[in-house]
Amino acid sequence: MPSLVRVDDPADPRLRDYTDLTDVALRRVREPAEGLFLAEGEKVVLRALHAGYAPRSVLTEAKWLPGIEGALAAHDCPVYLADADLLRTVTGYRVHRGALASMQRRALPSLDDLLATARRVVVLEDLVDHTNVGAVFRNAAALGIDAVLVSPECADPLYRRSVKVSMGAVFAVPWSRADPWPGTLDLLRDKGFRTLAMSPDPSGGSLRDADLAPPVAVVLGTEGEGLTAAALARCSAKVRIPMAAGVDSLNVAAASAVVFYAVGTGLQA
Numbered sequence: 001m002p003s004l005v006r007v008d009d010p011a012d013p014r015l016r017d018y019t020d021l022t023d024v025a026l027r028r029v030r031e032p033a034e035g036l037f038l039a040e041g042e043k044v045v046l047r048a049l050h051a052g053y054a055p056r057s058v059l060t061e062a063k064w065l066p067g068i069e070g071a072l073a074a075h076d077c078p079v080y081l082a083d084a085d086l087l088r089t090v091t092g093y094r095v096h097r098g099a100l101a102s103m104q105r106r107a108l109p110s111l112d113d114l115l116a117t118a119r120r121v122v123v124l125e126d127l128v129d130h131t132n133v134g135a136v137f138r139n140a141a142a143l144g145i146d147a148v149l150v151s152p153e154c155a156d157p158l159y160r161r162s163v164k165v166s167m168g169a170v171f172a173v174p175w176s177r178a179d180p181w182p183g184t185l186d187l188l189r190d191k192g193f194r195t196l197a198m199s200p201d202p203s204g205g206s207l208r209d210a211d212l213a214p215p216v217a218v219v220l221g222t223e224g225e226g227l228t229a230a231a232l233a234r235c236s237a238k239v240r241i242p243m244a245a246g247v248d249s250l251n252v253a254a255a256s257a258v259v260f261y262a263v264g265t266g267l268q269a
């Protein structure tokens, strides 16, 4: 059973997991190093708990407790009850729907384990924007992608913003780090995956003509420069989503939705 603890001092050391949440540079280092991530809002907290993540603690306004206490019943963790002002002072912002949970990270699956059953995979190279990472996971969950691999430099799928934008899809779609990079692309090829380098470059073949039959890996590049030359050189084909004249590229999450729909529904089969 969780223990309810009322807190009224923003400097209370027990609230350390929740401090400086607006300092992205600090939190993106601290959270993986300390083995935690944050779930925000009742729905996302419940999805993390249902996915089997263990809570380290919860920080919430009392009015949001009824929505999450049932799912917390099996966990022996402190639930800190605070008013809205204290929450804002500790975290640095107005917390969405008043509930935050600090969750324990789990070891990521090995690539061999992940790829043993996955047939449709997405690979993200060095995305920097947590919103895009979360949106790609949400699209992957909705459109039939079995697993996500993120390059070592790619933004953290368990960062608060990614988790929130994904609506908890980061808990539902199996994922791991594509380490070594770009060597993981060779591993995918060796395991029989067709690796599709997604690029708006006109020299690529149209998505309409691409062979999307599984096992297939969709490889998406970073927001500014797109895929690196090293990644492109390792892929089996360069694939372009046709666009209207005068448009340079799609946002990476938008591009992911288009190609996942084609791959996931077997449009080409």
Ligand SMILES: C[S@@+](CC[C@H](N)C(=O)[O-])C[C@H]1O[C@@H](n2cnc3c(N)ncnc32)[C@H](O)[C@@H]1O
Binding pocket: 197, 198, 199, 200, 201, 219, 220, 221, 222, 223, 224, 225, 226, 227, 239, 240, 241, 242, 243, 248, 249, 250, 251, 252, 253, 255
């Ligand atoms: C904003 S784009 C990067 C644009 C960059 N100038 C380039 O040439 O790739 C980010 C990623 O979205 C995907 N993407 C965007 N538009 C695309 C399109 N029309 N066809 C295929 N992939 C696209 C690619 O994977 C790209 O690396």
